[in-house]
Amino acid sequence: MTALLYGGDYNPEQWPREVWAEDMELMRRAGVNTVTIGVFSWALLEPREGEYDAGWLDDVVATLDDAGIGFFLATPTASPPPWFTRAHPDAMPVRPDGTRLTHGSRDTYAISAPAYRAAARRVARFLAERYGRHPRLRGWHVHNEYGTVDHGPHAEAAFQRWLHDRYGTLDALNDAWTTAFWSQRYDDWADITPPRVTQYLPNPAHVVAFRRFCSDEMLAAFTEQKEQIRAAGSTAPVTTNFMLPTWNHLDQWVWRDELDLVSVDHYLDTPGPDGEAHVAYGADLTRSWAGGPWLLMEQSASGIREGSRLAFKEPDRMIRSSLGYVARGSQGALFFQWRASAGGAETWHSGMVPHAGPDSRQFDGVVALGELLDRIAEVVEPPAEGPVVEADVAVLWDAHGWWSLETPHLPHDGLDYATEVRATHRALWRAGVAVDFVAPGGDLSRHRVLFVPSQLAMDDATVEWLTRYVADGGHLVVSRFTGVADEHERVVTGGYPGRLRDLLGIRVDELRPLADDERLRLSDGSVVDQWTERVHLTGADPLATYADGDLAGLPAITRRASGSGTATYLSTRLVQHSLDRFVADLLAAHDVRPVLPGGLGTGMEAVRRRAAGGTYLFLLHHGDRPLRVTGPGVDLVTGTSTAAGIVVPPGGVAVVREDGPGAEWAVTAS
Numbered sequence: 288m289t290a291l292l293y294g295g296d297y298n299p300e301q302w303p304r305e306v307w308a309e310d311m312e313l314m315r316r317a318g319v320n321t322v323t324i325g326v327f328s329w330a331l332l333e334p335r336e337g338e339y340d341a342g343w344l345d346d347v348v349a350t351l352d353d354a355g356i357g358f359f360l361a362t363p364t365a366s367p368p369p370w371f372t373r374a375h376p377d378a379m380p381v382r383p384d385g386t387r388l389t390h391g392s393r394d395t396y397a398i399s400a401p402a403y404r405a406a407a408r409r410v411a412r413f414l415a416e417r418y419g420r421h422p423r424l425r426g427w428h429v430h431n432e433y434g435t436v437d438h439g440p441h442a443e444a445a446f447q448r449w450l451h452d453r454y455g456t457l458d459a460l461n462d463a464w465t466t467a468f469w470s471q472r473y474d475d476w477a478d479i480t481p482p483r484v485t486q487y488l489p490n491p492a493h494v495v496a497f498r499r500f501c502s503d504e505m506l507a508a509f510t511e512q513k514e515q516i517r518a519a520g521s522t523a524p525v526t527t528n529f530m531l532p533t534w535n536h537l538d539q540w541v542w543r544d545e546l547d548l549v550s551v552d553h554y555l556d557t558p559g560p561d562g563e564a565h566v567a568y569g570a571d572l573t574r575s576w577a578g579g580p581w582l583l584m585e586q587s588a589s590g591i592r593e594g595s596r597l598a599f600k601e602p603d604r605m606i607r608s609s610l611g612y613v614a615r616g617s618q619g620a621l622f623f624q625w626r627a628s629a630g631g632a633e634t635w636h637s638g639m640v641p642h643a644g645p646d647s648r649q650f651d652g653v654v655a656l657g658e659l660l661d662r663i664a665e666v667v668e669p670p671a672e673g674p675v676v677e678a679d680v681a682v683l684w685d686a687h688g689w690w691s692l693e694t695p696h697l698p699h700d701g702l703d704y705a706t707e708v709r710a711t712h713r714a715l716w717r718a719g720v721a722v723d724f725v726a727p728g729g730d731l732s733r734h735r736v737l738f739v740p741s742q743l744a745m746d747d748a749t750v751e752w753l754t755r756y757v758a759d760g761g762h763l764v765v766s767r768f769t770g771v772a773d774e775h776e777r778v779v780t781g782g783y784p785g786r787l788r789d790l791l792g793i794r795v796d797e798l799r800p801l802a803d804d805e806r807l808r809l810s811d812g813s814v815v816d817q818w819t820e821r822v823h824l825t826g827a828d829p830l831a832t833y834a835d836g837d838l839a840g841l842p843a844i845t846r847r848a849s850g851s852g853t854a855t856y857l858s859t860r861l862v863q864h865s866l867d868r869f870v871a872d873l874l875a876a877h878d879v880r881p882v883l884p885g886g887l888g889t890g891m892e893a894v895r896r897r898a899a900g901g902t903y904l905f906l907l908h909h910g911d912r913p914l915r916v917t918g919p920g921v922d923l924v925t926g927t928s929t930a931a932g933i934v935v936p937p938g939g940v941a942v943v944r945e946d947g948p949g950a951e952w953a954v955t956a957s
């Protein structure tokens with residue numbers, strides 16, 4: 288690849304042919320080199336069961352070919368056509384309350400229904416045979432955002448088979464699920480259903496097992512399509528677009544092994560400045576899942592619905608966000624979608640070409656981004672060795688951790704996995720350091736500090752992995768409600784957190800959540816909320832104690848030294864500004880330095896991307912005053928040397944090819 292990919296979902300089937308010609312002209316102006324076609328086109332492609340009509344898609348492909356534009360070809364299986372519903376009503380998904388959904392929206396399929404799986408395989412094979420060797424095919428975009436959960440009879444049968452494979456015997460399952468409670472003991476696999484609406488609380492082990500089953504089942508559906516593509520002789524890379532950040536139905540660490548390219552859709556759910564931290568979070572997470580280069584498959588060009596209204600995105604923010612992803616290893620910046628639809632369910636979702644047309648500030652921004660990506664294209668070549676971004680700090684990410692905290696009736700309803708992980712990542716982002724996410728058991732050889740945010744359930748292997756990390760000199764920071772349960776959500780008794788008592792050198796005998804409006808102080812001046820624990824020291828030292836409340840004088844933050852490593856425990860929730868300070872102090876203590884001195888304090892975000900041609904410093908200015916950045920290199924955006932300093936205006940960007948490794952940079956007011 289010699290260019291960063293630029294473009295988006297292209298749905299010309301929504302428009303008359305004369306618009307297609309204008310599209311090609313506008314794509315040329317904007318520097319678009321890649322589109323994704325066919326994402327939801329099943330009804331056009333296969334108007335009746337088994338009868339394909341790809342003439343229109345041939346024309347789309349030919350139009351793109353003439354314009355020199357590459358394409359990802361989607362399999363349309365996220366949106367079965369109306370005839371499919373009529374022919375296979377049993378293949379519609381069922382909600383936990385028994386409601387069977389029907390077409391009229393999208394994503395209406397029961398993932399385990401044989402008729403659905405067969406139809407999906409057929410249409411994937413048809414597309415692969417017809418377009419699988421096209422020279423402009425950049426890759427396969429299988430399905431779209433896997434995530435429809437089915438609780439119906441097909442899921443039930445598949446879940447039972449999966450449970451049988453996983454647990455082997457009903458005795459093992461009954462034991463793991465603690466079915467002795469509330470007379471849930473199973474005597475026949477056939478009695479185990481997906482978790483459905485029931486009189487009172489469900490069994491958390493049952494709920495989490497079903498989440499894992501769903502991830503595995505969706506993965507099986509994905510790999511079946513991939514097999515069809517390969518069987519048809521297409522060797523193009525195969526991906527599917529992961530989705531961030533509001534729901535998580537997939538275990539990405541398992542999925543990534545099946546993907547030739549990890550790609551993601553990321554729509555900011557955070558208005559205002561915190562959105563920038565959110566971009567960094569999504570990009571760091573996806574890069575880590577990928578283990579190298581990856582692709583931002585979709586983002587919004589401007590407005591999307593947030594809460595009760597359309598949230599507008601300024602063009603300069605759209606450019607900064609796009610570079611935030613590219614800085615962290617994305618192979619380009621793609622959008623949903625090229626042209627904003629004039630009708631249909633997402634009429635008010637922005638496009639690269641807005642309803643107003645090309646004569647608009649927004650399209651000017653799209654053209655500007657295309658020019659910019661062209662100027663920095665050399666960053667796309669991966670480094671000969673080593674990671675795309677070098678990080679000294681890691682955060683544990685685990686889908687099981689997410690699913691555990693979505694079980695009901697935990698000690699506090701405010702526990703939310705993504706919120707916990709993002710608070711930690713936000714503090715690291717504000718400190719200006721690069722961050723990796725790691726899987727349980729992942730490679731920590733380059734990470735001096737590892738954070739483990741609220742990971743309720745933990746298996747033996749993870750405990751051993753963390754213990755070894757500390758023994759080898761790593762600095763581990765564990766947040767509350769971590770390692771309290773085994774992998775079946777069963778509390779390890781004898782004092783919390785049963786899995787990690789020895790490693791942390793503490794024993795907790797009481798969990799004491801706070802009232803909603805309650806805040807406490809710690810002896811070091813930190814402010815905490817939501818949660819406290821009564822901590823006894825069994826080898827750790829207190830770093831801070833509760834200064835007020837029922838636990839005044841008792842340890843709140845502890846640290847146990849083990850050789851040259853340490854294991855720190857936060858028994859409460861530090862509010863964000865206190866967490867920021869705690870993290871910044873910790874990083875300084877372990878000599879983890881920000882990319883730019885002062886971190887994000889100036890408003891200037893800095894990310895270093897490694898590439899074949901050297902290192903590239905991405906500077907994204909989120910602040911409101913011009914800043915001068917000085918250091919050895921050339922800004923590829925303007926073509927100027929940075930040795931005597933360049934001024935980056937508020938909202939502006941620079942991408943500097945650095946003169947050699949270890950360059951020192953300074954940021955000053957301009």
Ligand code: GLA
Pocket residue numbers: 431432552554585591623633636
């Ligand atoms: C997802 C989907 C798109 C579109 C956007 C809207 O990313 O893949 O089809 O619905 O969300 O935000």
